[in-house]
Amino acid sequence: MYKNVLQSIDNIAIWPVISFVIFFLFFIGLLWWVFTTNKTFIDKMKSMPLEDNTREHDSNSRNL
Amino acid sequence: MEIEKFSYDNRIVKAFMIATVIFGLVGMLVGLTAAIQLVYPIFNFDTAYTTFGRIRPLHTNAIIFAFVGNAMFAGVYYSMQRLLKTRMFSDKLSWIHFWGWQLIIVAAAITLPLGMTTSKEYAELEWPIDIAITIIWVVFGWNMIGTIIKRRERHMYVAIWFYIATFVTVAVLHVVNSFEMPVTLFKSYSWYAGVQDALVQWWYGHNAVAFFLTTPFLGMMYYFLPKAANRPVYSYRLSIIHFWSLIFIYIWAGPHHLLYTSLPDWAQSLGVVFSIMLIAPSWGGMLNGLMTLRGAWDRVREDPVLKFMVVAVTAYGMATLEGPLLSLKNVNAIAHFTDWIVAHVHVGGLGWNGFMIFAVLYWLVPRMWGTSLFSIKLANVHFWLGTLGIIFYALPMYVSGVVQSLMWKEFNPEGFLVYKNFLETTVQILPLHGLRAIGGALYLTGAIIMTYNLIKTAHAGTFIADEDTEAAPLTNNYVAARNAGWHHRVLEHKPVIFTVLTLIAILIGGFIEMVPTFLIKSNVPTIAAVKPYTPLELHGRDIYVREGCVNCHTQMIRPFRSETERYGEYSKAGEFVYDHPFLWGSKRTGPDLHRVGGKYSNSWHYNHMLAPDAVSTGSIMPAYPWLFEQVINKAATGGKISAMRTVGVPYEVGYEDEAVADLEKQAQQIATSLKGDGIEVQPEAEIVALIAYLQRLGTDIKGEKTAAIENK
Numbered sequence: 001m002y003k004n005v006l007q008s009i010d011n012i013a014i015w016p017v018i019s020f021v022i023f024f025l026f027f028i029g030l031l032w033w034v035f036t037t038n039k040t041f042i043d044k045m046k047s048m049p050l051e052d053n054t055r056e057h058d059s060n061s062r063n064l
Numbered sequence: 065m066e067i068e069k070f071s072y073d074n075r076i077v078k079a080f081m082i083a084t085v086i087f088g089l090v091g092m093l094v095g096l097t098a099a100i101q102l103v104y105p106i107f108n109f110d111t112a113y114t115t116f117g118r119i120r121p122l123h124t125n126a127i128i129f130a131f132v133g134n135a136m137f138a139g140v141y142y143s144m145q146r147l148l149k150t151r152m153f154s155d156k157l158s159w160i161h162f163w164g165w166q167l168i169i170v171a172a173a174i175t176l177p178l179g180m181t182t183s184k185e186y187a188e189l190e191w192p193i194d195i196a197i198t199i200i201w202v203v204f205g206w207n208m209i210g211t212i213i214k215r216r217e218r219h220m221y222v223a224i225w226f227y228i229a230t231f232v233t234v235a236v237l238h239v240v241n242s243f244e245m246p247v248t249l250f251k252s253y254s255w256y257a258g259v260q261d262a263l264v265q266w267w268y269g270h271n272a273v274a275f276f277l278t279t280p281f282l283g284m285m286y287y288f289l290p291k292a293a294n295r296p297v298y299s300y301r302l303s304i305i306h307f308w309s310l311i312f313i314y315i316w317a318g319p320h321h322l323l324y325t326s327l328p329d330w331a332q333s334l335g336v337v338f339s340i341m342l343i344a345p346s347w348g349g350m351l352n353g354l355m356t357l358r359g360a361w362d363r364v365r366e367d368p369v370l371k372f373m374v375v376a377v378t379a380y381g382m383a384t385l386e387g388p389l390l391s392l393k394n395v396n397a398i399a400h401f402t403d404w405i406v407a408h409v410h411v412g413g414l415g416w417n418g419f420m421i422f423a424v425l426y427w428l429v430p431r432m433w434g435t436s437l438f439s440i441k442l443a444n445v446h447f448w449l450g451t452l453g454i455i456f457y458a459l460p461m462y463v464s465g466v467v468q469s470l471m472w473k474e475f476n477p478e479g480f481l482v483y484k485n486f487l488e489t490t491v492q493i494l495p496l497h498g499l500r501a502i503g504g505a506l507y508l509t510g511a512i513i514m515t516y517n518l519i520k521t522a523h524a525g526t527f528i529a530d531e532d533t534e535a536a537p538l539t540n541n542y543v544a545a546r547n548a549g550w551h552h553r554v555l556e557h558k559p560v561i562f563t564v565l566t567l568i569a570i571l572i573g574g575f576i577e578m579v580p581t582f583l584i585k586s587n588v589p590t591i592a593a594v595k596p597y598t599p600l601e602l603h604g605r606d607i608y609v610r611e612g613c614v615n616c617h618t619q620m621i622r623p624f625r626s627e628t629e630r631y632g633e634y635s636k637a638g639e640f641v642y643d644h645p646f647l648w649g650s651k652r653t654g655p656d657l658h659r660v661g662g663k664y665s666n667s668w669h670y671n672h673m674l675a676p677d678a679v680s681t682g683s684i685m686p687a688y689p690w691l692f693e694q695v696i697n698k699a700a701t702g703g704k705i706s707a708m709r710t711v712g713v714p715y716e717v718g719y720e721d722e723a724v725a726d727l728e729k730q731a732q733q734i735a736t737s738l739k740g741d742g743i744e745v746q747p748e749a750e751i752v753a754l755i756a757y758l759q760r761l762g763t764d765i766k767g768e769k770t771a772a773i774e775n776k
Contacts, residue, residue, distance in 0.1 A: 015576070016576075019572060019576055022572070023312065026308070026312075027308070027309070030304070030305065030308055031305065034301045034304055034305055035301070037301075042300045042301060043296075044219070045219060045221060045222070045300050046296035046297055046300045047296045048147060048217070048219070048221040049143075049146075049147065049221065049223075049286070049287050049290045049291050049296075050290060050291070050294065050295075050296060052146040052147060052149070
């Protein structure tokens with residue numbers, strides 16, 4: 001595949017390297033943010049479904 | 065800051081839920097029919113519209129687009145409004161979306177039994193319906209993005225990201241895989257051919273699983289599981305990591321559907337590696353879901369909603385471990401084309417998708433009708449029937465898959481195949497097919513009980529069409545708090561940027577895997593002996609597609625000795641360059657046909673298509689009597705040739721004028737040879753065209769071999 005086709009594209013070898021670099025940098029950045037971010041913010045995001053003012057009714061389990 | 069009063073639209077959610085239940089029952093019933101047909105072929109009813117080849121795609125489309133699709137929309141419309149504290153952007157768009165989608169389903173239900181199909185799995189719907197899907201999908205996205213923009217909650221909860229990823233990626237997948245050249249109003253030829261078509265199809269197919277069956281349901285899990293358990297998700301950080309890694313990695317996994325085929329090795333390897341990596345983000349999601357119930361497991365004992373969710377998330381975990389393991393080449397060598405793959409699909413489909421849908425329905429209906437569930441007991445009965453159904457489905461299929469595969473591969477000490485006749489392997493697994501049908505029947509029964517329960521619940525309550533609520537609007541000048549982190553400052557509250565970045569993430573994988581194979585077409589020499597199909601063979605191929613033969617028969621001989629001994633020389637990439645669409649198939653309910661050309665006489669094919677069981681005793685293949693009554697439409701020949709030329713097949717310009725004459729000549733040859741065996745048939749009969757196609761299969765390179773031997 002490389003011999004027959006990819007070789008003909010100039011500097012093809014850089015493509016997988018660029019791809020890897022994008023992935024690597026993105027995920028390093030993401031992991032860094034995730035572990036350093038403010039706990040209050042995380043707690044707020046976590047509880048969003050529970051604070052959406054939906055009307056609550058008897059939970060299903062009470063009707064056994 | 066003034067508090068605004070508004071209301072959530074429950075009517076649209078109700079509509080999607082009703083559609084979910086109706087089409088769920090329909091889809092399951094069609095599935096059960098297909099399962100029974102694979103034990104008792106009499107249930108094909110000798111009618112074109114109900115043969116397995118046409119029923120199977122009806123089942124897959126009904127379940128994926130009508131059952132899971134409508135459920136996804138119900139879940140998205142309910143949760144989005146509440147997470148973003150706003151009504152949907154436009155009620156009008158909501159209803160256009162709803163009715164448009166149902167019309168598409170009806171169009172599918174009509175066209176698929178009529179044999180109007182592209183044959184590409186989960187993309188069978190023909191081009192006019194593809195256009196409709198694009199339009200309605202845009203309506204959905206417009207409504208969704210509009211809602212995000214007019215939200216009153218600035219931060220987008222993780223479920224919203226999953227919904228955005230779903231919208232963006234499905235749009236890309238659908239458009240790219242649906243590039244097709246129309247021939248008539250309900251017939252088209254794939255723009256791609258052979259290897260490229262296979263790659264595009266399975267890039268699409270796997271990512272349909274990822275972004276239609278998984279991401280929207282993960283979004284729903286992140287909303288409805290905390291709601292049902294009344295506790296927040298276990299780790300929000302994990303949900304962020306798992307979201308991005310999932311969407312980055314999933315896209316590359318498509319080639320795992322094409323291992324040991326003619327797809328280039330480098331693409332196969334990429335598919336394997338990324339499929340293994342996919343275990344991490346998938347299990348991140350599963351663990352996040354299950355761990356959310358820490359400290360609340362006693363409630364699972366009492367609440368059927370939580371029971372369904374626990375099994376759903378567990379099934380998700382099982383399927384996402386099994387999938388990557390099936391992507392290992394040595395495992396795949398055993399499992400590919402067998403019932404094991406079917407088992408895998410249904411663990412995910414029945415367990416993850418089905419049970420999550422049931423959980424959400426049981427949770428939503430009482431709330432939206434302001435009452436309690438009619439019967440907890442019946443919900444528990446449903447739970448147990450459904451769980452048993454999944455087990456009775458999957459376990460027999462595991463056994464049947466492995467047993468059949470090992471039988472295909474078995475050699476005796478002298479070096480010959482032990483089970484030379486494919487049919488010997490089929491007969492062994494029929495009882496397991498029967499058990500699978502029982503599993504499906506249990507699952508369907510549970511769903512019927514659920515329908516009764518939900519209807520009684522609704523009748524006991526009063527529907528809350530518009531749920532009144534209030535919230536403060538967003539302030540105009542927003543500066544993120546300094547401690548909120550760059551990720552949040554830059555990304556999370558800017559939905560358009562977020563959408564664009566998601567699009568880039570998913571495009572990288574597709575681009576890198578697919579672009580080089582497109583370069584192959586112009587750069588790598590094709591096999592010189594491989595020629596385009598003759599006009600008669602084209603008609604025959606179109607009949608093969610129409611009848612759904614590709615649902616049971618493959619055309620891809622893998623480079624294993626057990627396959628070359630049974631079927632002939634293994635399949636080369638260059639042999640498929642004129643195959644628009646490719647017909648490699650994904651399941652061997654019947655034998656591979658890539659080199660069936662010249663193996664049997666014309667009269668054998670004639671008799672076999674008329675009554676398979678008479679020629680191959682014990683065969684479960686349906687009969688095709690209508691092929692002997694119906695005639696081909698010779699006037700359509702020119703259109704087929706032109707369309708093929710447009711997509712790159714080198715028919716000479718002006719060949720349309722000679723095509724019909726060539727067709728008649730070849731048809732007459734076949735009719736004459738049949739007459740020699742005592743069979744009278746008119747040359748225009750469809751069976752003649754089909755025989756011509758079958759006799760052509762795999763013969764191109766045989767001529768080359770003969771020539772090479774002669775030249776020695």
